[in-house]
Amino acid sequence: MESETPPVRGRFWPSLLIGAGAAAVMLFPSWVGGGILPLQNLWHEQTLPDDMPFSLLPLSQYYAINIWVMLLLGGVVAGLVVRFAGRRWMLRPGPAALGVLLVHLIVTLQAFAVLGAGLGLWDGTAGAREVLYFGGMLGGVVAGILLAQLGLWLTSRRSVGPVALGIVLAAVPFANWIGTAITAFTTYMGYPQFIADVLRWLPAVIVGVTLAWCGVRPIGRLGVWVVGLLSVWIVPALFTAIMYALGSRVFDGDLGMMAEAGTQVFPQAVAVLWQPAVVALVIGVIGVVVRMLVTRTPGRTSVSPQREV
Known part of the structure; x- marks a missing residue:
């Protein structure tokens, strides 16, 4: 009985650290340059941009999508590490989820304490x-925290279907995160056009490869295909509409x-952002066909029907 205690402890703390580390790494673009709170339109004191206080989150309506993406991907990345390295490192999704949540709560409390002081909430002005x-802003951050937990529990599952679903839903946010990280080291005015083109098509590649890995059997996995193709089409349009508003x-x-x-x-963006969905579909179909041909190659052992959902 006593010999079982150390392995349990060993699984908890590495899992907790993986979750906390993933959440922190995904938030690092907001800390480049010192983690200065963006200039606020409603700030009660006239303050120069460089004199704004330190904040662990760049709270501003102009960075709302970036904040949401950084929070979401913290959970998704932690879940993927648990999924693909969990057996070797004896990781568990529960402690990893707790680690992600602790980091998110710390940065949220600190950032909103600073924002509330500057807006006059704490002194009644x-x-x-x-x-x-x-x-x-608080509602948006809380939504990001909750979705990070959902993303972790999806991508940490042993079954292929939920993991694939989590990945395809995070494909567009991941491209957005890369763009945020690039501009954090350069300028918030943007980046070269060729990088913008790469980031536009990157979600289609991620979704297509994921759909090929997911496959179409059992038949329920076709739902992942529908969600993946819609996400790579609709989510960019949704981000565009929100950022404009x-x-x-x-x-x-x-x-x-x-x-x-x-x-x-939103409907205008939907009408012009459909091409990545077609690319993702083509990649997914080609990938599935290649897998079927490989598994039917003479000399190979026939593959039994997949039991994962």
Whole structure:
């Protein structure tokens, strides 16, 4: 009985550290340059950009998508490490999820404490707009934290189907994260066009390869195909609409105008961003056909029907 105790402890702490490490690594683009809080439109004191306080999250409506992506991918990366290295390192998803959550709670509490002080929430000088802005940013961050947990539990499963589902849903956010990391080391004005082109097609490649790995049997995995193809098409359009609605100063915090602008841009973006879905479908189909041909090659042992869901 006593000999069973050390392995249990050994699985808990490495798993916890993997989760915490993955969450921290995915947040590092926001810490490049010192982790300075972006300039705020509603700040109660006139402050130069370089004099803004330290913050573990770049809280601003202009970086809302970037924050959400960094939080989400912390859980997804931790789940993938548990999935593909779990047996060798004796990792468990529960402690890994706890590690991700601890890091996310720490950065959230610190960042919103700083933001609340600058907006006047703690001394009672904040107005309705400041409260609305604070609540909106907090709601977005909480959503990112919850989705990170969902992403971890999907990608840490032993079954291929849930893991593939988690990967295809994270493909577009992953490309966004790479772009955020690049601009963190250069300038927030953007990056060369060839990098933008690579990042545009990268999710299609990720989704296509994942669908080929996932396969089409059992028949329930076709749902992963549908979700993957829709995600590589719809999610970029959704990000474009949200960034347009939140990033335009013309709306001046008018939620009605922002919602109307987003709903107008979204169908326009959907109409022009369909090509990556076609590329992902082609890669996935070719991959499945190649796998079928390989498994039917003479001299190979026939593959029994897959039992994973």
